[in-house]
Amino acid sequence: MTSDSLHSELSTLRALARLLPFVRPVLPRLIAGASSALAAALLALAIPLVLEWLVSGPIGSGDPTQLIWGSLLILALGLAEAGMVWLRRWFVLAPAATVEYEIRQGFYARLQRLPVSFHDRWQSGQLLSRMMQDISMLRRWLAFGAVLLVVNTLTIAVGSILLFRWHWVLGTLFVLTSAPLWYAGYRFEKRYGTLTRRSQDQAGDLATAVEESVHGIRVLKAFGRGGHALKKFARQAESLRETELDKARSVGSIWFWLVLLPDVAFAVCLGAGIVLAQLGEIGVPELIAFFAMATVLRWPMESIGFLFSFLLDARTATDRIFEVFDEPNTIVDPESPTTIARPRGELAFENAHFRYQDAASSERDLLDGIDLVLRPGETMALVGLTGSGKTTLTTLPARLYDVTGGRVTLDGVDVRDLRLAELRRHVGMAFEDATLFSQTVRDNVLLGREDLEPGSAEADRVLREALQVAQAQFVFDLPAGLDTVIGEEGMSLSGGQRQRLALARAVAARPAVLVLDDPLSALDVDTEALVEDALRDVLAETTALVVAHRPSTVTLADRVALLQDGRVTAVGTHSELLRTNEHYRYVISSLEDEQARMRERETIL
Structure with missing residues (x-):
């Protein structure tokens, strides 16, 4: 041989x-x-x-x-x-x-x-x-x-x-x-x-x-x-x-x-x-x-x-x-985890850096030293031009990706020191690209509430409140109401309907920190206004980081962070930044032009 x-x-x-x-x-x-x-x-x-x-x-x-x-x-x-x-x-x-x-x-x-x-x-x-x-x-x-x-x-x-x-x-x-x-x-x-x-x-x-x-x-x-x-x-x-x-x-x-x-x-x-x-x-x-x-x-x-x-x-x-x-898993539970019994919701980015693994060594970091603090209960809008790193930044609090430098903290604790299950109970997310599962409306909305007994009065209350906030009452007109099985990835629903159910899912989770990556982009102006009004009540007790692609979304925020070339270059109220920052005025002007075009399309349709 x-x-x-x-x-x-x-x-x-x-x-x-x-x-x-x-x-x-x-x-x-x-x-x-x-x-x-x-x-x-x-x-x-x-x-x-x-x-x-x-x-x-x-x-x-x-x-x-x-x-x-x-x-x-x-x-x-x-x-x-x-x-x-x-x-x-x-x-x-x-x-x-x-x-x-x-x-x-x-x-x-x-x-x-x-x-x-x-x-x-x-x-x-x-x-x-x-x-x-x-x-x-x-x-x-x-x-x-x-x-x-x-x-x-x-x-x-x-x-x-x-x-x-x-x-x-x-x-x-x-x-x-x-x-x-x-x-x-x-x-x-x-x-x-x-x-x-x-x-x-x-x-x-x-x-x-x-x-x-x-x-x-x-x-x-x-x-x-x-x-x-x-x-x-x-x-x-x-x-x-x-x-x-x-x-x-x-x-x-x-x-x-x-x-x-x-x-x-x-x-x-x-x-x-x-x-x-x-x-x-x-x-x-x-x-x-x-x-x-x-x-x-x-x-x-x-x-x-x-x-x-x-x-x-x-x-x-x-x-x-x-x-x-054999694929290495870099995002794992810590060996000696820390626990936050009652999270206040203070979210902080401390000199946070991030770059994708396949990025060339000569390229600068996509997030190049982010310093930003969200106070407990504060709603922070994140604005910036396309490619500035807004969506990437929203993936860091829940450790969908880990920072490659610096750290992200929740109530002063590095998020890498918390168990993933605990961290993701404290930090909820709603994405622009809403993904639903081939399950009932009830199961999709209560996905993040494993603590609720299925079919209980408490579960029903949380479900209906979340649907009310997201203006998703359309589900009661579906063939089986809340027990209607949504098709694969929710493609049987419109884009706006999918986004409203995804938003309801994030609201129902009741996290200490809520990260919203432009979850209202597919809604018409009137529905968006109703959702924003309902969200104000929810966000009053929740720390929120909201990626804003419309000027109307900025009005939800207590403060606004301007992201430019991977760095936060200004933080303040909407009126303060309009008055003092030229780049912010340019970004808001771009958002207003886009919103005007969307309204024209809605009028034509």
């Missing part, structure tokens, strides 16, 4: 060994399943030995009693073999499904824990294909491929040794004639391993293309680009088809040798057996038993190629799954 093949085998075993923590609880049943399969194989190998006795004894002597007992013995061996096969399936199917469940649960939990920066880099289709396709493949391999690969390899080894029982020449010829199978297997591994990884990655890319097309179907239809999307999809599907055809050719090649070489071995051994029989070296009963044994070995030998390809598929699936498990 070459060093490359040894390294490859060790790498495969090392990769699959990473499944051991998931497999260990069910390992006894998997071993019992493998033992049952091995028992079935040994029973099958025993049948040629009985045949030898039948031919040389009862058949040769013509004793009908012994012939009947011999036939019954073969029948019993066959029934016992079938029973062991049934036992093997009974032992392994439930454990394999359990392992699949545990890996899938762990994978999903890992996705939830990994930071937003991870999800920025990874395509959702790649994650989906790993979650569904790759993990299901591991279940099938554990229940079928792994057990049969071990058992069939042992069966070939035991059967080959038994072949020497009848004549060493026949055994040697059979083994030598079959030996090229191992070389063919080595070549197959090198090529098939590359192809299966490429295939699974391409399947992930294809899943991403489907997901993007479905989510963006309105855009594609509106711009008449369905044909363009189809052509792009067809190119990706064609690439996957070519890879699958290459895999099929590779499997076909190994199957050619797996079928051909046993037939060649049969032919060579048959010729040698006839010569040995003529020389008196072997009798007819031994010759019949030899070929019966070789026939029993034919399926295990033919299955090796398929099982080996299955092994490589499983190894690739394991690699792809653990690529996600």
Whole structure:
């Protein structure tokens, strides 16, 4: 064996060994399943030995009693073999499904824990294909491929040794004639391993293309680009088809040798057996038993190629799954967390810096030394031109991203010193791009209130108050009212309706600090005014950081912070900044022009 093949085998075993923590609880049943399969194989190998006795004894002597007992013995061996096969399936199917469940649960939990920066880099289709396709493949391999690969390899080894029982020449010829199978297997591994990884990655890319097309179907239809999307999809599907055809050719090649070489071995051994029989070296009963044994070995030998390809598929699936498990998680709970029992809501940015991981080292930080303090109960509006860093700043209090320099504090405590669950109870968010889930209106709005008993009077009160603040009474006109299941990502609702439900969700959470990233951008002017009036009552007791893209939003604020080139260059009331800061006047003028254009569009519509 070459060093490359040894390294490859060790790498495969090392990769699959990473499944051991998931497999260990069910390992006894998997071993019992493998033992049952091995028992079935040994029973099958025993049948040629009985045949030898039948031919040389009862058949040769013509004793009908012994012939009947011999036939019954073969029948019993066959029934016992079938029973062991049934036992093997009974032992392994439930454990394999359990392992699949545990890996899938762990994978999903890992996705939830990994930071937003991870999800920025990874395509959702790649994650989906790993979650569904790759993990299901591991279940099938554990229940079928792994057990049969071990058992069939042992069966070939035991059967080959038994072949020497009848004549060493026949055994040697059979083994030598079959030996090229191992070389063919080595070549197959090198090529098939590359192809299966490429295939699974391409399947992930294809899943991403489907997901993007479905989510963006309105855009594609509106711009008449369905044909363009189809052509792009067809190119990706064609690439996957070519890879699958290459895999099929590779499997076909190994199957050619797996079928051909046993037939060649049969032919060579048959010729040698006839010569040995003529020389008196072997009798007819031994010759019949030899070929019966070789026939029993034919399926295990033919299955090796398929099982080996299955092994490589499983190894690739394991690699792809653990690529996600191995992703570093930089946003974690502290080793010695601090607790804030009754948060006052003072939020402070102290020389806060931030830059994305893929930013060039020569570029300055996107947030370049932010110093800003929000007093308890204060509403602070954040204004600035596009690209000034407003949205990025709003992700820091809840640790969707961590600062790369300086710190963010809540009531004087660094947010990195709080448990994530506690921090995100104290800091609530509503985004401009409102995301809803395929759940009821009630479940979407009360998403952040796990402390409320579902269906309780308190939960109902909080729900209705939040809907009132967000001016989302439209939900009572939906087919099932509050129990209406919202479609995927809320696409069955208008943009304004989605934003109002997302705002209601943030209000219902009752956090000490509320971060609003322009959550009213899709509302018409009249509805926005009603929401702002209702929000004033809510924000009277809540510290709020509000990204303002409309001048009307600024009126909600006690003070305004002007963000320019990643720095807070001015803080004051709206009137103070209008009077003293030229850049602020320019920003507000830009916002007023945009709002005027929106009003014109609303009038036309």
